[in-house]
Amino acid sequence: MDPAGVFAVRYSQDRALLRTRKQWFALAVFLAALAALPLLVGPRLIAVANIMLISAIVVVGLQICTGYAGQVNLGQAAFMGVGAYTAAVLAERTGLSFLLTIPLSGVAAAGFGFVFGLSAARIKGFYLALTTIAAQFVFHFAVLNLPGSWLGGSNGATVPPATLFGYRIASDTSLYYLCLVCTVIMVYGAFGIVRSRFGRAFIAVRDDDVAAGIMGINVVATKATAFLVGAFYAGVGGALWAYMLRFVAVDQFTLFNSVFFIAMIIVGGMGSVVGALIGVFVIRAIQELITSLGPELAASVPFLGGDIVFASMNVFLGGAIALFLIIEPKGLMHRWNIVKAGYRLWPFPY
């Protein structure tokens, strides 16, 4: 629903993402604030912001695959790992520029994801979730058991820093801008996909795949495409992750991470790109809060002991997510839409 007095008179206005001047203004301010962030906060928070931006790319991909197309995917961290390892190998062995390795990592992850997307042709829901967990273990097993000279095995692999015209993108701030630019591009692309025929086909397959087939949508190809796109996003995120840490290892991409990515889209709201971004921000912020509060708590209340504090912090994080599921199962985006509609109708009830 549009605010009072705003009426679309052309179809282009009706499909526009930003419909009022104020919305354009708000977006401009938000992007300017993001661009100025390194000037405003310290390096510690910039490092956190980098992780948030990378997670945002991965989770937006998961949102397309799971939130829009309804294909439960518990292997997103493995897809991310494939991207990270691809970037590591390409950058280390071939010396390709990050401008090429990042999209190529996405393509490699998309190829890996596509294989699991094909299994979605035959199975749904619960069974598909189990199959995508297999992706996680195939990845883990392959990296650890391939010859050590290929991917580094359990030692992991180092990654040279990204360079642009001789400038090394190695500091937190320069990495922040790299991640920010990539995130903006990927989020813009996600908005393009979800409001195109593909987004509609994804939702059609999610809501009623029988009807979707009869409407002329190739259900198998659509599901596979959803995995392809989701894994591509994960691969791009993985490549950035590799450039950020300059080191990749299998234990950075575990089932635990995949579950957290799912938690992010649930907390933010299924079927909304903005919801995915909100979910990433909220969960990562809580995680960060806990990791920074933990040591302080352990220091100020010494008789508790560090172990108990750290263990209970994870319980607290899990509890926070469980609380979200109980209070707002449709996600924060849903709540925001209700508030927005109410505000625009005020003082009338409908």
Next chain:
Amino acid sequence: MTPLAARDVTLRFGGVIALDRVTVEVRPDELLAIIGPNGAGKTSLLNVLSGFYRPHSGQVELEGETIRSLRVDQVARSGVARTFQGTHLFAGQTVVENILVGRDVHMRTNILQAFCYFPWVAREEDEHRRAVEEIIEFLEIESIRNERVGTLGYGLRKRVDLGRALAQEPRILLMDEPMAGMNSEEKEDLARFILDVREARKTPVVLVEHDMGVVMDLADRIVVLDFGRVIAEGTPAEMQRNPDVIRAYLGEAQ
């Protein structure tokens, strides 16, 4: 040229013969009703015609070309649209988006173009949106175009279902019990839309329907199925007098 024909179609589910050497031809511009008692195989026949079931033997031909071996989405792309018994709308989408899904068969954008959302992608969207608006106007659902279909009443949902099928600009329209569960006012509206579709678009319509009043008023020709066989075929007036039809519906006098 016959728009759509099933020739000698046999369909079995295990030991049950749902369709037994059924031959049905749809003529150009006609409204063909398929009737029969419960379990006669009406919906099975519709599912065969729309490519949802593949018959064990026999042919399905769309304008002379066989579509028997095509997938269901390929059948839809070659010009067969259908509406559903009950509703099978995409509940998470608005009315406009549901009908736009029907336009998908005419869209050409690929995933990379969608990612970049090039100006011509937007232009394609707008062209199809224009076609959708014509259908919305035709079905008189302007006021609910931006509602999510999950919130709509049954009668309106059936209209959206019809709109989605019309958006495909099909060469033939199949309708599975469109009148089921509607009140008489909604039935009248829908009957008017079905007649208008035929008038304005010259699209032949195949109607599976239980409501005899509607069938007798609308249909040009009726095919009667019983136990998977065609037992009679002809105009509504002929069918009302046909002893086989009366026997199938009312049973034998002792």
